[in-house]
Amino acid sequence: MQYKTVTIEHSRKMKEGAAQELNSEYEQVINREAADGWKLLGIHPIEIKRVIGCKQWLLCGFLLGRHNFYQADVFIFFRD
Numbered sequence: 450m451q452y453k454t455v456t457i458e459h460s461r462k463m464k465e466g467a468a469q470e471l472n473s474e475y476e477q478v479i480n481r482e483a484a485d486g487w488k489l490l491g492i493h494p495i496e497i498k499r500v501i502g503c504k505q506w507l508l509c510g511f512l513l514g515r516h517n518f519y520q521a522d523v524f525i526f527f528r529d
Contacts (some may be wrong), residue, residue: 450528450529451528453525454526455478455482455523455524455527456524459471459520459521465466468521475522475524476519478524479517479524482526486528488528490525490526490527491525494520495520499518
C-alpha cells in the first residue's frame with residue numbers, strides 16, 4: 450500500500466467568499482488524485498506558526514506581533 454499527502458495552506462482569518470474558493474481548491478485536489486487512482490483517507494488540520502521577516506516586522510510587526518499563524522489541511526491519500 451502507498452500513501453501520499455497534499456497540503457493546502459490558508460489563513461485562519463479568511464475574507465468573505467474565500468471559503469468558496471477554498472472548497473473549489475479542495476475539489477480540484479480530490480478529483481485530480483482520484484483520477485490518478487488515489488483514494489482519500491482523511492483530511493487533518495494543522496496550525497503553522499511562522500516568525501515574520503524583518504521587513505514585514507518593521508512595517509506592521511509592532512501591531513501584529515512577531516508571528517503569523519496559518520491553518521493548513523493535510524489530505525492523506527492511499528492506493529493499493
